[in-house]
Structure formats: structure tokens, C-alpha cells
Amino acid sequence: MGFCKSITQCLKAGPLFVVFLIVCCRSNATNTKSDVYLNEWAVEIYGGNDVADEVAAAHGFVNHGLIIKSKDFYRFSHPKLKKRSLDSSYEHLQNLLTNKKVTWAKQQNAKRRVKRDLDFDPNTGPNDPKWSRMWYLDKHRLTVFVFQAPSQDPNMGVVEAWKLGYTGKGVSVSILDDGIEHTHPDLHANYDASASYDMNDHDSDPMPRATWTNENRHGTRCAGEVAAVANNGVCSIGIAFDAKIGGIRMLDGDVTDIVEGLSLSHENNIIDIYSSSWGPDDDGKTVDGPAKLAYIALKQGVNKGRNGKGSIFVWASGNGGRYQDNCNCDGYASSIYTLSISSATEHGTIPWYSEACSSTFATTYSSGSWQHENIVTTDLNHGCTESHTGTSASAPLAAAICALVLESNPNLTWRDMQHIVVRTAKPDGLHTSGWIQNGAGRKVCNSFGYGLLDAHAMVQLARNWTTAPDQKQCNITVISAEESPKFLKSTRSLKVSFQVTSDCTVGQPVERLEHVQAELTLRNERRGDFTILLTSPMGTTSQLLEPRLYDSSSEGFTKWAFMTTHSWDEDPHGLWILEIRQEYNPSTSQLTGTLSLFNLVLYGTSE
Numbered sequence: 001m002g003f004c005k006s007i008t009q010c011l012k013a014g015p016l017f018v019v020f021l022i023v024c025c026r027s028n029a030t031n032t033k034s035d036v037y038l039n040e041w042a043v044e045i046y047g048g049n050d051v052a053d054e055v056a057a058a059h060g061f062v063n064h065g066l067i068i069k070s071k072d073f074y075r076f077s078h079p080k081l082k083k084r085s086l087d088s089s090y091e092h093l094q095n096l097l098t099n100k101k102v103t104w105a106k107q108q109n110a111k112r113r114v115k116r117d118l119d120f121d122p123n124t125g126p127n128d129p130k131w132s133r134m135w136y137l138d139k140h141r142l143t144v145f146v147f148q149a150p151s152q153d154p155n156m157g158v159v160e161a162w163k164l165g166y167t168g169k170g171v172s173v174s175i176l177d178d179g180i181e182h183t184h185p186d187l188h189a190n191y192d193a194s195a196s197y198d199m200n201d202h203d204s205d206p207m208p209r210a211t212w213t214n215e216n217r218h219g220t221r222c223a224g225e226v227a228a229v230a231n232n233g234v235c236s237i238g239i240a241f242d243a244k245i246g247g248i249r250m251l252d253g254d255v256t257d258i259v260e261g262l263s264l265s266h267e268n269n270i271i272d273i274y275s276s277s278w279g280p281d282d283d284g285k286t287v288d289g290p291a292k293l294a295y296i297a298l299k300q301g302v303n304k305g306r307n308g309k310g311s312i313f314v315w316a317s318g319n320g321g322r323y324q325d326n327c328n329c330d331g332y333a334s335s336i337y338t339l340s341i342s343s344a345t346e347h348g349t350i351p352w353y354s355e356a357c358s359s360t361f362a363t364t365y366s367s368g369s370w371q372h373e374n375i376v377t378t379d380l381n382h383g384c385t386e387s388h389t390g391t392s393a394s395a396p397l398a399a400a401i402c403a404l405v406l407e408s409n410p411n412l413t414w415r416d417m418q419h420i421v422v423r424t425a426k427p428d429g430l431h432t433s434g435w436i437q438n439g440a441g442r443k444v445c446n447s448f449g450y451g452l453l454d455a456h457a458m459v460q461l462a463r464n465w466t467t468a469p470d471q472k473q474c475n476i477t478v479i480s481a482e483e484s485p486k487f488l489k490s491t492r493s494l495k496v497s498f499q500v501t502s503d504c505t506v507g508q509p510v511e512r513l514e515h516v517q518a519e520l521t522l523r524n525e526r527r528g529d530f531t532i533l534l535t536s537p538m539g540t541t542s543q544l545l546e547p548r549l550y551d552s553s554s555e556g557f558t559k560w561a562f563m564t565t566h567s568w569d570e571d572p573h574g575l576w577i578l579e580i581r582q583e584y585n586p587s588t589s590q591l592t593g594t595l596s597l598f599n600l601v602l603y604g605t606s607e
């Protein structure tokens, strides 16, 4: 094969082929570069709180109690350890592990978690009642109001849902963020202290910490979008203006796995909907997701929360568009347990900050560039703002719409909510060339998921919704570590085709799909060069990953679950094709990569 300049040329140059290679000595070094270790530990102990107290006392720790209800993990601190240190304490770990009652222990390290608003604020002035500025709630009324032709832009159907009587009554939403100014005159009447907590200071008051720069305004802004009080002559109107609103203060301090686990599992029979507008750095080079406790909290939330119907976790898909970030590299947004939401500008275009990926469910309106309108909401210091932005603003709008939907049918499970989103979100009027039609006949794309949320259509469908049958999981090992890993060479491309029958390596057969995950262990010289495509038997190609310009890591992906919602309601039987490409990059010398694990994990029902 001769020299070729571009990946397409290379692909044309010869048939795809697969070479086998044995990889040895792969080090599993953890990424400890700039971690800060705290004097807090998560410790797994069976036998109850008294046993945990004994263990703590025996090893000089203090036991602060269970992290996640009915899971045996305790929060310990050690008074003699530095509150923050660049070194983890191997000695204390060994010491704890000598105790037979301790089955697992981990010193907590601070994670980089960023709020998903944007780094500019056009600083608009007055605090008048803002209904006429809330363009995203009733586009048609507002454009007629300014004597323009009626807008063809799609509508989120909020006013129509209100007209049916759904305003969030009886539903509790909590904002996981930097706190909530619950004394705000536009929030106070809807504030729910039992849906609130301060995980940063470990007390019950999530009031934001005051600073000169008002940096801790994010949670208060998100809260107003959901449940600012209507018709009180103050500021704005929340989409679910009769819902209860709480706040969990957890971003204003070191965000550890314990903090995330505590927050995502807090009072999950009181809180119905958790809205998270934060996550790993959107810098286009991070691959990070929930660690042990956060993962357990999400999983337990959907299984046990809301008295077994499942907590609704709404997540902002990310603001890394400028860095070509991909939300499938964010394990929170791409989790099957979260309803991941992207943004559209007022004209239905893709905002500059938007991240595209196949795990996004749907979209709500948000800001765009300077000539586009922003989101109106409550602000710190009893204020009101017209300049809330980013996917941070989109997730709470979606959480509020979910509150209207839960009011219309409180029996919905977490999966029912996802089914309703997939069936009702509207692609029309959202502009991208990325739309495809999947095997279930629905349009879907990486920038908007299934389209703009439509509260009106959602509540109507929810009212007569029949609970989805139990979720089944069929986990098929296609390539396992023991087999020879695959090798990508001069073609820079690898195709793995395999037939899905009714056999699962683990689990039970799925007849009708919901989520699909490709769990991959994949390495090359430069992680940002990978493109990953997964094609279902019904011909739907999900782009699981696109190249990330700034990701020059050589660490690859280790058992990373790339998720797609795009085959929802398809029949999984038949030929699946995983294709991995390495884009041409002048900075890489070797063009080789290895795929040493591939589990295809199908979720859905067996009906």
C-alpha cells in the first residue's frame, strides 16, 4: 500500500483488514498527576453503624455515618491527617484493611467538576418582571407581540401544558449545584428544605457562600428556571411554578466521590427529580465519569428512589463545543440512568458551546451567540437575570418539564420518562445536517438527540401511559481480554461484525431496544484520533465518538461504556458492525491501536 494523505484516501486504498497482536505489560497506572487527597475516606463495612463506629475508633478515625441509604459505605475522617495533601496515605489504607470487618476503603480525592454555564455575562440591568422576555416558553405569542410574522420556530409546549392544568403540583425537584438562595422572594414560597442539604459544610442549609464576584450564583439561577413563583410581581416564572424546589450545595468545595454519592442519593423518596448542570471538565481532553459511590447512588436511585419508580436524573450534556468535546467521554451525561439534555438557540441552531454525542436524549432552548436571547431567571441577592446560558440552563428547563409530566402521571418510572421523551421530542425546526432516521422511524442526531422537548405532547402521552415492562440487559462479549486484541495499522480502520441472536454472555435476551452500550478497552498513541461507529441490524449508525482535537492522551479508554439512544425501539437481532477509525494526525508516529475488550450491552424489554 502506498502513501496516502487522508483517512478517506487510505480507506479507499485497500480492503479493511485486521491484524492480531498480543499486547503485554500494559500498565494500569492510575491517573494521579494533580490529585489532591483529603482526610476523608469511604469505607465499606458490613454489620451496621455500631460496627463502623468500632472500626473507626480502633484505627483513629471518626465515623460520620452511611453515605448511601442501605448500602454499607461509611464516611470516615481522620483527625491527624492533613485536610488536603498531594500524597495519599498508604499507611492508613493498609491499617484499615488489616481490619477483617473492612471490605473496601478509599481515601477521597478532589475531582475537577465544572459548572456548565459560560464564562461571559453581558450584564443586563433592570429587575422588572420578566414574563415578556421569556421567549422560550411561548415563542408564538412573543413574536406576534413584536409585530413579526408568527414564528415557525418550534415551541416547547409549556403554556399548552399549563392550560391542561399541569404546573408541577406535588413534585419535588432538587438542584445539585453551588447552593440555592432560598430566601429569594421569587423562590421562597416553593422552597423545600427537605429536598435540600449542604454537602460542602455538612449541614441542612444550602445557602450559597457569598463572594464579591457572585461566583456561587449558578444553583440559584437553575432553581428559578424550574420553580420561580408565578404571578407574584417578582422576576420570572418557573416552568413548574407550583413544584417544590430544593438545592443540594455540593460544588462549592472539594467534589469527592463521597460528595457525589451523598448528593445523588439524598432523600430519594422526597426528591423526584435531580437536576445536574455540572460534570467533568469540558476541555475536550478529559475522559471521566462516576466513581464507585456516585455510580451506586445513580443505580440505587433508579431502582429504589421515588418508592421504587426511580429517581429522574436530568443532566446537562456539556459545554465543550468550542473544544470539540464529546459528551460520550463524560460518564455522567452518557449514563443510561441520566436524561442528558442539549441546547438549541432561539432560531433552532446548534449553539457554539454544544457537545454532540449519541447518548443525548433531547434538547431545550438556551443561549447562543451574542445576537441570540438568553434564559431569564432568579439571581443571587434577590436579583433577576436575563443572561443565564449554556447547557446549564437547558437541564433545569428539562427537569421542570419532567415535573409537569410527573404531575400528569405520578406512576411513571424513570424509563417511562425516557420512553416519553423519545416518542414526543420534536426534530422539526432544529437545524443540522446530522439527522438520521432510525429503524423505529424516528429522526435522531448527535447534537439534539430526538429533538426539542414538547411539554404538551409529553403530558398528553403520560396521562395514558402504560408502565414499560421490566428492563432486561443482554451483555455480549464480542472481544475479551484473553483473546488476541485487534490491531489497526495502515488502513487505520478496524471493523468487527458479529451476529446477535438470542444468546447473551450475561443476562437475558432483549427483543426491543432501549439503550445500547459498547464497552471498549481501546488504546493508541493519541486518544483524540479515534472515530467509533456502531451500526445496528436495522441500519442505524451511531457515532459513538468523533475525533477530539485536544485529546493527546495515550491512556486510551479502559472498559469505557459508549452509549447510544439512537436504536431505541429497534429489534436487536441480526448483524451489528463496530467500526473504529484513526484519523490521520501528523504528530503521531505509530499508527497502531489495540482493541482488547468489546462488550455489546443491550438494554430493553423482552416483549
Ligand SMILES: *[C@@H]1O[C@H](CO)[C@@H](O)[C@H](O)[C@H]1NC(C)=O
Pocket: 408, 409, 410, 411, 463
Ligand atoms: C397510578 O397507579 C394507581 C395504582 O396502581 C392507579 O390507581 C392510578 O390510576 C394510576 N394513575 C395513573 C395516572 O395512571
Ligand SMILES: *[C@@H]1O[C@H](CO)[C@@H](O)[C@H](O)[C@H]1NC(C)=O
Pocket: 463, 464
Ligand atoms: C387518555 O386519558 C384521557 C383522560 O386522562 C381520556 O379522556 C382518554 O380517553 C384517554 N385516551 C385513551 C386513548 O385511552
Ligand SMILES: *[C@@H]1O[C@H](CO)[C@@H](O)[C@H](O)[C@H]1NC(C)=O
Pocket: 475, 476, 477, 506, 517, 519, 599, 601
Ligand atoms: C458485561 O459483562 C462483562 C463480562 O461479564 C462484565 O465485565 C461487564 O461489566 C458487563 N457490563 C455491564 C455494563 O454490565
Ligand SMILES: [Ca+2]
Pocket: 186, 228, 229, 230, 231, 232, 233, 234, 235, 236, 237
Ligand atoms: Ca415570579
Ligand SMILES: [Ca+2]
Pocket: 280, 281, 282, 283, 317, 318, 319, 320, 325, 326, 327, 330, 355
Ligand atoms: Ca463534556
